Amino acid sequence: MxxxxxxxxNVPAGLPPEQLPPVSGPLTGHEQxxxxxxxxxxxxxxxxxxxTILAIVLALIVGGxxxxxxxxxxQAASVYFFARPGDTFVAIWQSVYxxxxxLFRGAVFNYKAADFAAQIRPLTNALGFAAxxxxxGLGVALAFRVGxxxxxxxxxxxxxxxxxxxxxxxIDLPMWLHLPLTLIAGIVGGALWGGxxxxxxARTGAHEVILTIMLxxxxxxxxxxxxxxxxxxxxxxxxxxxxxATPETAQFPDLFGxxxxxxxxxxxxxxxxxxxxxWVIERSSLGLRMRAVGENPHAAxxxxxxxxxxYIYAMLFAGGLAGLAAMNQxxxxxxxxxxxxxxxxxxxxxxxxxxLGRSRAWGTFAAGILFGALKAGSFSMQAQGIPVDIVxxxxxxxxxxxxxxxxxxxxxxxxxxxxxxxAQARAKAAKxxxxxxxxxxxxx
Numbered sequence: 001m002x003x004x005x006x007x008x009x010n011v012p013a014g015l016p017p018e019q020l021p022p023v024s025g026p027l028t029g030h031e032q033x034x035x036x037x038x039x040x041x042x043x044x045x046x047x048x049x050x051x052t053i054l055a056i057v058l059a060l061i062v063g064g065x066x067x068x069x070x071x072x073x074x075q076a077a078s079v080y081f082f083a084r085p086g087d088t089f090v091a092i093w094q095s096v097y098x099x100x101x102x103l104f105r106g107a108v109f110n111y112k113a114a115d116f117a118a119q120i121r122p123l124t125n126a127l128g129f130a131a132x133x134x135x136x137g138l139g140v141a142l143a144f145r146v147g148x149x150x151x152x153x154x155x156x157x158x159x160x161x162x163x164x165x166x167x168x169x170x171i172d173l174p175m176w177l178h179l180p181l182t183l184i185a186g187i188v189g190g191a192l193w194g195g196x197x198x199x200x201x202a203r204t205g206a207h208e209v210i211l212t213i214m215l216x217x218x219x220x221x222x223x224x225x226x227x228x229x230x231x232x233x234x235x236x237x238x239x240x241x242x243x244x245a246t247p248e249t250a251q252f253p254d255l256f257g258x259x260x261x262x263x264x265x266x267x268x269x270x271x272x273x274x275x276x277x278x279w280v281i282e283r284s285s286l287g288l289r290m291r292a293v294g295e296n297p298h299a300a301x302x303x304x305x306x307x308x309x310x311y312i313y314a315m316l317f318a319g320g321l322a323g324l325a326a327m328n329q330x331x332x333x334x335x336x337x338x339x340x341x342x343x344x345x346x347x348x349x350x351x352x353x354x355x356l357g358r359s360r361a362w363g364t365f366a367a368g369i370l371f372g373a374l375k376a377g378s379f380s381m382q383a384q385g386i387p388v389d390i391v392x393x394x395x396x397x398x399x400x401x402x403x404x405x406x407x408x409x410x411x412x413x414x415x416x417x418x419x420x421x422x423a424q425a426r427a428k429a430a431k432x433x434x435x436x437x438x439x440x441x442x443x444x
Contacts, residue, residue, distance in 0.1 A: 050414075051402070051405050052356065052402060054401075054408050054412055054414075055397075055398050055401035055402045055408060056370070056398055058397070058401050058408065058411060059397035059398040059400075059401060060100070060394060062394075062397050063391075063393060063394040063397070064099070064100070066390055066393060067095055067096050067099045067390055068092045068095050068096055070386070070387060070390075071091065071092075071386075072385075073091045073095060074088065074092050077090075077091040078091075098384055099381055099386045099390070102377070102381045102383065102386070103374070103377035103380060103381050104377065105377075105380055106125075106377035106378070106379055107123070107125075107126045107373035107376045108123055108126070109122065109123065110122050117259050121259070121260055122377070122380075124255075124256065124260040125260075125262040125263070126369065126375075126376040126377070127262075127263050127267055127372060128262030128263045128264070128332070128333070128372070129262070129372035129373075129375045130267075130368045130369045130371065130372025130373070131267045131270045131325075131328045131332070131368075131372075132266075132325040132329055132333075133346055133349055133350060133368040133371050133372055134270050134273075134274065134353070134364060134365050134368030134369070135270050135321050135322070135325035136153045136157065136321065136322050136325035136346050136349075136350035137349075137350040137351075137354045137357065137364045137367065137368050138274060138277050138321045138361060138364050139153055139156070139194070139319065139321030139322045139325075140153055140350045140351050140353070140354035141277075141353075141357060141359040141360065141361070141363075141364045142277060142280075142281065142314060142317050142318050142321070142359075143208075143314055143315065144354055145281055145290055145294045145314075145359050146291075146294045146310060146311065147293060147295075147297060148201070148208050148311065148314055148315065148318075149208060149209050150194070150315065150318050151209060151212050151213065151216075151348070151351060152193070152194065152212025152213070152215055152319075153318075153322040153325070153346070153347035153348075153350045153351070154216050154219070154343045154346075154347025154348060155212065155215045155217075155219035155347070156219075156318070156319040156322035156347070157190065157322050157323065157325055157326040157329075157342070157343045158222075158340070158342065158343060159189045159190060159192070159193040159219050159222075159223075160186040160189040160190035160193075160319075160323030160324075160327065161186060161223070161326040161327075161329070161330050161338060161342050162189060162222070162223050162226060162233070163185045163189025163190075164182050164185045164250075164326070164330055165244070165330070165338075166232070166233060167185045168181055168182040168185050168250060169243070169244055169247060169250075170244075173249060174249060175248075175250075178250045179249065179250050179252070182247075182250040182331060183269070183324075183331065186324070186326050186327040186330065186331075187320045187323040187324055187327065188320070188323065189323050189326075190319040190320050190321070190322045190323020190324070190326060191316045191317075191319040192319065193215065193219065193319050194315040194316060194318045194319020194320070194322065195312060195315055195316040195319060196215070196315075197211045197212055197315045197319075198311045198313070198314065198316060201311050201315070202307075202311045202312055208315075216347075223340045227241045227242060227339065227340060228241045241339055241340065242337045242338070242339050243337045243338055243339075245336050245337045246331060246334075246335040246336075250331060251264075252265045252266045252328075252331045252332045253265055255268065262333070264331075264332045266327070266328040266331060266332045267328075269324070269328075270324070270328065271365075273321060273324060274361050274362065274364075274365045275361075277317075277361045278360075278362060281361060286313065289305050289310055290310055290313070290314060292305055293305060293307050293310045322347065322350075325346055325347075325350070326342065329342055329344065329346075349371065352367075352371070352395060352396075352399050353367045353368050353371055354367075355399055355402060355403070356370070356371075356398060356402055371395060374391050377391070378391040
């Protein structure tokens with residue numbers, strides 16, 4: 001009687017090795033990791049996209065609380081809350097729902113309008129408001145990627161508008177030549193003003209924040225003086241500080257006709273600018289050098305990159321994009337003549353847009369559309385008796401929550417990042433060491 005020899009490695013007979021179940025565990029040395037699905041979900045919840053969405057949601061929740069507190073019906077019903085609490089909750093629901101419903105109708109789709117063109121007009125208004133925000137935000141975001149905190153978009157917009165009015169408003173040209181010439185003049189004006197910051201930063205080491213703040217004031221008072229001086233930019237026949245109207249041949253045509261006056265071809269140019277910025281930063285060799293300087297200028301210099309030159313290039317680009325934002329105002333929204341307030345706060349809102357967009361081209365584009373929608377919808381909210389400042393509070397809260405991811409993770413019980421876990425472990429270890437030293441001192 002013959003006996004079969006067991007397979008090598010003491011593997012049970014009857015099943016080939018490739019069909020045996022895998023063995024894992026701490027005793028085998030092959031401990032199985034977490035499932036891929038859980039890893040994907042955890043990384044998704046840690047991602048910037050989820051953080052941004054939750055920041056917007058939390059800001060809207062806080063905004064709804066503010067709407068309820070400022071509503072007169074809620075205040076009246078809260079007086080007898082303990083007698084009839086349902087009235088207070090109904091009033092809160094009606095105030096918050098009415099406010100955000102008005103925001104939606106004013107920014108996205110007005111389902112109460114008579115025809116389809118009137119129903120989608122709010123969306124075109126939101127895109128029109130978003131165009132200059134996107135352009136200026138791209139300039140700030142590009143500077144952020146190079147490690148520069150450009151808060152001079154306002155001054156760059158003012159100088160861009162001044163260049164356009166000074167060099168192109170008083171000439172008579174056909175539209176195919178006058179419109180692009182005016183656009184180029186505004187972009188060049190903003191680029192020169194931004195490039196001045198880059199040169200001073202590169203040559204003298206002056207901080208760009210101080211430079212841009214000071215140059216904002218210089219640009220404002222320079223433009224104010226020019227529109228108050230006859231023969232320069234002041235409109236003929238008036239003593240008011242306002243320029244002449246933008247020539248019709250220099251105005252952006254409406255993109256979809258006169259029924260949608262807020263949306264013009266300037267928005268298409270902004271889309272092209274977004275594509276160009278994305279390609280320059282993410283795909284070109286210049287963008288590689290810019291990102292290297294933004295990550296570590298000392299290492300970039302050691303690698304042979306001219307950090308000073310990159311600073312100048314970055315601020316030229318940033319100023320030119322701010323000039324494009326000014327042209328969206330001068331050639332699109334404000335064509336009856338502009339004052340020294342032509343920037344309309346866009347230069348500072350651009351910082352918020354760039355932060356919300358994570359300094360990425362398409363993220364800034366999406367953030368600009370969001371803020372344009374909030375601006376368009378704020379007028380409908382104001383018609384409902386809701387203070388327009390609520391929208392500004394919501395915008396500020398979005399940026400606040402974006403800048404504090406640990407707060408969002410604590411509110412929504414999201415998993416912590418590896419950096420946060422390491423920081424928590426270091427803090428715990430330091431606390432234990434301090435306690436050990438204290439116990440040792442007491443014992444001695």
